[in-house]
Amino acid sequence: MIKHILSAAVLSAAFAGAAQADIKVGILHSLSGTMKISETTLKDTMLMLIEQQNAKGGLLGEKLVPVVVDPASDWPEFARLGRKLLTEDKVDVIFGCWTSVSRKSVLPVLEELNGLMFYPVQYEGEESSKNVFYTGAAPNQQAIPAVDYYLEELGVEKFALLGTDYVYPRTTNKILEQYLKDKGISADDIFVNYTPFGHSDWSKIVADVVALGADGKKVGVISTINGDANIGFYKELAAAGISADDIPVVAFSVGEEELSGLDTSNLVGHLAAWNYFQSADAPENATFIEEWKAYAGENRVTNDPMEAHYIGFNMWVNAVTEAGTTDVDKVSAAMIGQKFPNLTGGMAEMLPNHHLTKPVLIGEIQADGQFDIISQTDPVPGDAWTDFLPESAVLESDWKDLGCGMYNTETKTCVQMKSNY
Template identity: 65%
Template sequence: MKRRSLIKAFTLTASIAAMGMTWTVQAAETIKVGILHSLSGTMAISETSLKDMALMTIDEINAKGGVNGKQLEAVVVDPASNWPLFAEKGRQLLTQDKVAVVFGCWTSVSRKSVLPVFEELNGLLFYPVQYEGEEMSPNVFYTGAAPNQQAIPAVEYLMSEDGGSAKRFFLLGTDYVYPRTTNKILRSFLHSKGVADKDIEEVYTPFGHSDYQTIVANIKKFSAGGKTAVISTVNGDSNVPFYKELANQGLKATDVPVVAFSVGEEELRGIDTKPLVGNLAAWNYFESVENPVNQKFVADWKAYAKAKKLPGADKAVTNDPMEATYVGIHMWAQAVEKAKSTDVDKVREALAGQTFAAPSGYTLTMDKTNHHLHKPVMIGEIQPDGQFNVVWQTEGPIRAQPWSPFIPGNDKKPDYAVKSN
């Protein structure tokens, strides 16, 4: 009897062990990737589409066999436009969910919130949005633009004859690190071009600001002093009331052009763009660029939005940070294939020099030392249908300068990624 009980117990233990082994094998069959974007709050207007684009890209990679023979499994969290919550959610993704990589953040304050976590835990973050530079972490790959890939060329264009020969500049931004640092760089750049401080106005509003009546009136007053352009680093849903107020007060692009660094096709979906025709945006990609890669990219996105019944799927659009998300995920997947591992140190090494034929129509390269993409620069005019007509672009991709030469002391900074602390 005892012998029979022992045999049964041994058989049961062996079965449980076998089941445990099966579960372990099954768990190892996927590679978890984190998606860290605000799906609620003031930044949801911009970030939700990046989450959806990440999911589409993951589906695309999985349909082709995954990465190193394993399917990618997305772990989505919502930091809710709450900057400290980004750090908490980032830590959760790395320590609890055990993701191999995280794709996320929009605002620089959210990125700076998570940065110490990723450096402490040796996590890997792909950041897909234009930013102010002044950072180069070994734990972050920056697939958006540095100032020399967006802000500086945009202002140079505004100062040119084709761009309207602006002499005065109204710098309007949301009150946080990206607009303030970008405008610090732009003010120094404008000084180098002979523009005096009296011809530069700098105004900031909080996140979620909705009353732009006084500010637009002040723009009109400021423009009476000479040919003026507005440089907007307003972020999130505040762009809607700002552009609506421009229309309400009849301020047209022919009077005072606005060039925006955080407004694209997605943000314009909720606005009547007819009064805004001719205003500008500077990016590294627009949905309207014509090439076979982009044609497929746009068609795939529209089909995905319809199939998943995403809000506004009948008017689904692509934009620059969505393309940067798409490129970043594919580059990471290529690096994992090259490294034959998801180990962060091995993948980091494999990412150096990775290339990808992007929807922008250019082959983009991940810099071998500074963790930034070489990207083209494009300036587009708003059209009545909410799309952009590209009026100027670089001949090819340009290398990012994370340490702007217009900030004193940056010439002594290393041209390779080092921990922020």
């Protein structure tokens, strides 16, 4: 009898050990609320990548287990569920967030508990945490090149900076305002407006944008509008009879997924700046699209943040393999210098500032909801701290040699990063 009890205990411990040996991957994306339109696809992307990795034998001989939560576009929920993922679910890594306010909500939790998160969306920069790898674009990989395109290719003389009212648009537009002034654009020729998440009445704002060009100067819109508010904005433009030839819009948060829910007939010719478009002509992209449609459905599209998760996930897999462990500090060290093919051709590399090298693409919206790529650069190194604000130009991030995300090159000291949210 004692022998049987001992055997049962040993078996129970063995099964418990096997369960604990699984590598858990937290997925922290909104599946409801205003950001559902953008984030649900990223959850699906992660599930596909995890399934594919398990088909290859998993990682370190263990199965990857996704742990999916829904913060429901409620920013404090990102912090609460991030803590749950790390303390209760015991995940080894988190892939998540879209808005910067959600990232900044969970950031203190990651740093307190030494969690690791991959953030896949373009953002305002002005941040470098040892616990986050930023696989989306920094301003010098999206916003600045978009402004340059307006100035150099379209002859835009007046700028309407329209954004959702939170940290990403406000900080990005602070950088862009200074950049435009440095380029000789008068403050009177820059119109800035912010609206809440989910904003729907765009008539006055669109009228104000039209009025900006009353003197005959060319007006261009830089859009940092996020989520489903984009639907109302583009509908109002069409209702006002404004085409891309009249007032072009370049968006930083509108991709193929957002367009798939819109009547794009009135959006043709408007622009988006990203680091990836589904229309990119590269063998890696053709394979990725085929795999995605086989997994998610023939009508599902790909987009830029999906590519960022694809690159980040594969780099994490390679870093874990190299480190021989999922230990956060060891994996983070192995992440720096990781290279992996991006989906537009060429190679992405993780820099010591936890940002990627990324090509910059300008795409023109087509009637079918896809983008005609009209401009593409060589890979640009992501800059954690902008060169266009004096207080940031002196800062450097280097987690490899300096062990600091906010190193002041003038005082030669590492300073504590302060949230701008």
